[in-house]
Amino acid sequence: MYIKDLSKYESQEITLKGWAANKRESKGLVFIILRDGTGLCQCVVDANSVSETIFNEARKATLETSLSITGKIVKDEKQIGGYELQATNIELIQVAVDYPIAKKEHGIEFLMDNRHLWLRSQRQWAIMRIRNTIIFAIHKFFQNEGFLQMDAPLFTGNAVEGTSTLFETDFYGDAAYLSQSGQLYGEAMAMAHNKIYTFGPTFRAEKSKTRRHLSEFWMIEPEIAFHDIFDNMDLIERFLRTVVTEVLNTNKAELELIGRDTAILENVVKPFPRLTYDEAVKIIKGEVDVNGINAITSLEQELAEVKNSIEATKKEIDEREEKIKTPGMKKGEIGFNQAKIDKLKQELSDLEEQERNIPGWLNSARNFEYGNDFGGSDETVLTRLFDRPIMVYNWPHEVKAFYLKRDPENSNFARGVDTLAPEGYGEIVGGGERETDLNLLVEKINEHQLPMQAFEWYLDLRRYGSVPHSGFGLGLERLVTWVCKLPHVRESIPFPRMYGRLMP
RNA sequence: UCCUUGAUAGCUCAGCUGGUUAGAGCGACUGACUGUUAAUCAGUAGGUCCCUGGUUCGAGUCCAGGUCAGGGAGCCA
Numbered sequence: 001m002y003i004k005d006l007s008k009y010e011s012q013e014i015t016l017k018g019w020a021a022n023k024r025e026s027k028g029l030v031f032i033i034l035r036d037g038t039g040l041c042q043c044v045v046d047a048n049s050v051s052e053t054i055f056n057e058a059r060k061a062t063l064e065t066s067l068s069i070t071g072k073i074v075k076d077e078k079q080i081g082g083y084e085l086q087a088t089n090i091e092l093i094q095v096a097v098d099y100p101i102a103k104k105e106h107g108i109e110f111l112m113d114n115r116h117l118w119l120r121s122q123r124q125w126a127i128m129r130i131r132n133t134i135i136f137a138i139h140k141f142f143q144n145e146g147f148l149q150m151d152a153p154l155f156t157g158n159a160v161e162g163t164s165t166l167f168e169t170d171f172y173g174d175a176a177y178l179s180q181s182g183q184l185y186g187e188a189m190a191m192a193h194n195k196i197y198t199f200g201p202t203f204r205a206e207k208s209k210t211r212r213h214l215s216e217f218w219m220i221e222p223e224i225a226f227h228d229i230f231d232n233m234d235l236i237e238r239f240l241r242t243v244v245t246e247v248l249n250t251n252k253a254e255l256e257l258i259g260r261d262t263a264i265l266e267n268v269v270k271p272f273p274r275l276t277y278d279e280a281v282k283i284i285k286g287e288v289d290v291n292g293i294n295a296i297t298s299l300e301q302e303l304a305e306v307k308n309s310i311e312a313t314k315k316e317i318d319e320r321e322e323k324i325k326t327p328g329m330k331k332g333e334i335g336f337n338q339a340k341i342d343k344l345k346q347e348l349s350d351l352e353e354q355e356r357n358i359p360g361w362l363n364s365a366r367n368f369e370y371g372n373d374f375g376g377s378d379e380t381v382l383t384r385l386f387d388r389p390i391m392v393y394n395w396p397h398e399v400k401a402f403y404l405k406r407d408p409e410n411s412n413f414a415r416g417v418d419t420l421a422p423e424g425y426g427e428i429v430g431g432g433e434r435e436t437d438l439n440l441l442v443e444k445i446n447e448h449q450l451p452m453q454a455f456e457w458y459l460d461l462r463r464y465g466s467v468p469h470s471g472f473g474l475g476l477e478r479l480v481t482w483v484c485k486l487p488h489v490r491e492s493i494p495f496p497r498m499y500g501r502l503m504p
Numbered sequence: 505u506c507c508u509u510g511a512u513a514g515c516u517c518a519g520c521u522g523g524u525u526a527g528a529g530c531g532a533c534u535g536a537c538u539g540u541u542a543a544u545c546a547g548u549a550g551g552u553c554c555c556u557g558g559u560u561c562g563a564g565u566c567c568a569g570g571u572c573a574g575g576g577a578g579c580c581a
Contacts, residue, residue: 027538102530357575376580478581
C-alpha cells in the first residue's frame with residue numbers, strides 16, 4: 001500500500017511503511033508526516049485512542065526514523081495529499097539519531113556532502129521523478145519512430161577530438177580513454193540499421209566549474225541515414241516537443257512542487273526559431289532586434305535593475321536590523337525578522353554576483369568576433385530574447401568538429417546545428433549533417449592532427465556505401481536542468497561527478 | 505589554467521578602524537501546552553574562529569603562502 005493510492009483506501013484501515021519526514025508533538029498528540037517514496041501523509045497518533053506503549057513509540061520517532069504505521073484513512077482537505085491517517089498502531093523499524101539535514105537552510109557544500117540523504121528531500125525527489133519521465137519519454141519517442149537502441153563502447157582507444165578532456169584508464173596495459181561521445185560509432189550503426197540511438201554515460205575531464213558542466217553525464221545520440229541537416233532540425237524539434245510535453249502531462253504535481261512556471265515549457269508546441277550563425281551573431285552584437293528587443297540594451301537595462309535591487313535590498317536589511325533592536329520586541333517577531341534578514345542577505349549576495357558577471361557578458365557580446373564559437377555568456381545573451389528553444393545552424397567550419405559536412409552553398413560553413421534552451425540555459429543539443437566526402441574528411445583529420453590510423457574504420461563508412469546522414473547529441477542533465485529551471489546541473493543527476501566532487 | 509568571493513557552534517550566518525570571558529537564529533536535549541503545518545513558549549549543552557608562518561604588548565580581525573569551497577571565463581552536451 002502506497003501513499004499515492006490513498007484515495008482508494010478512504011475510511012479503511014491500512015498499513016503504511018516509510019520514514020518520518022517531520023514530526024510535531026503536543027500533550028496528547030503526535031503528528032508524523034510519513035514519507036514512503038510515493039508521497040507524503042500526515043499520521044495522527046492520539047493518546048486517547050492508542051495504548052500508552054504505542055503512544056510512547058510514536059514520540060520516539062525522530063526525523064527519518066523508519067517505521068510502519070497502521071490506521072484509518074480519512075479525507076482532510078487541509079492535508080498535503082488530501083488524506084490523513086489516524087493511527088491505531090505503530091512499529092518503529094530503526095530509530096534515526098541526529099539526522100543531519102534539518103528542516104531549514106543549508107549551504108550547497110553541505111548538501112552535496114550529504115547527497116545520499118539530500119535525495120530524500122521533497123525538491124530533489126520531484127526533480128528525480130521528472131528526470132525519470134524524461135528518460136522514459138526519450139525511449140518512447142525513438143522506439144515509436146522506429147529507431148533501434150544500440151550502444152557505443154565506453155572504453156575507446158582514441159579521442160574524437162583533442163585529448164586534453166579525456167579520462168585515461170589502463171586497459172590491459174594499454175592506454176584507454178573513457179568515451180566522450182558515441183558519435184562515430186553511431187554513424188557505423190546507422191549504416192547497418194538506418195535509424196539508431198545511443199543512450200549512455202559520457203566522460204569529460206574538463207576542469208570546468210560552471211553551472212552547466214559535469215565530468216560524467218548521460219547523452220542520447222541518434223544517428224539517421226539519408227537525413228540532411230534540415231531533416232535533422234525537424235527531428236530535434238519534434239523530439240524536444242514530445243519529451244517536454246510528456247513531462248507537462250505526467251509531472252504536474254512535481255513541477256508545481258519545485259515552483260516551475262510552465263508557461264515557457266508549454267511554448268514548445270510552437271515552431272522553434274531557426275537562425276543561421278550569421279543571423280545569431282548580428283543579434284548578439286545588438287545589430288538586429290528580436291521582437292523589438294535589443295540584446296545589448298536589454299542587458300544594460302538588467303544591469304541597472306540589478307544595481308537598483310542591490311540598493312533596495314541593502315536598505316531593507318538595514319531597516320529590519322534597526323527594527324530588531326527596538327526594546328520589548330517579542331521573541332517570535334525578532335525570529336521572523338532575523339529569518340527575513342538572512343534571506344535578504346542571500347539575495348543580496350546573488351545580486352552582487354550578477355553585478356560582477358553582467359559587465360563581462362556585455363563586453364563579450366559587444367566585442368564578439370565574427371567567426372568564433374559562442375561562449376556560455378553569448379548563448380545566454382542570445383537565448384534571453386526568446387520564449388522557446390532556438391536552433392542555430394551553419395557555423396564557420398573551423399570552430400566545429402571535423403566530421404561535420406561542409407555546406408555545399410558556401411564552403412566556409414559547416415552544417416552543424418546547436419539547439420539552445422531559453423531562459424539563459426544555452427546549448428542542450430549539438431548535432432548536424434556528417435561529412436560524406438572522403439577527401440575532405442582526411443584533410444580535416446590531418447588539420448586537427450588526429451591519428452589517421454585510428455580513424456581508418458570510420459573512413460570505411462565513406463568507402464563502402466556512403467550516404468548523407470545526420471544526428472545529434474542531447475545532454476540529458478542539461479535538458480532536466482532547463483525543464484526544472486534548476487540553478488545548476490548538479491541537482492539534475494542522483495550523484496553528480498564533477499571537478500572536485502567524487503563523493504558520495 | 506585564469507579572474508572573483510568566501511572559510512567562525514551540528515546547520516545558516518554576525519562579529520566595525522586589532523583590546524579582557526566568542527554572538528544570534530535554527531537543530532539537539534529537558535520541561536509546558538489536546539489539531540499542529542518551518543507549531544509556540546521557557547531553559548540546558550554545544551567552539552582547534554580552515555592550515556602554516558609573520559607583524560604586534562595583544563590576532564577571529566592585519567600581512568604572506570597553502571588547502572578547500574561558491575560564482576564566472578575558456579571548453580563543451
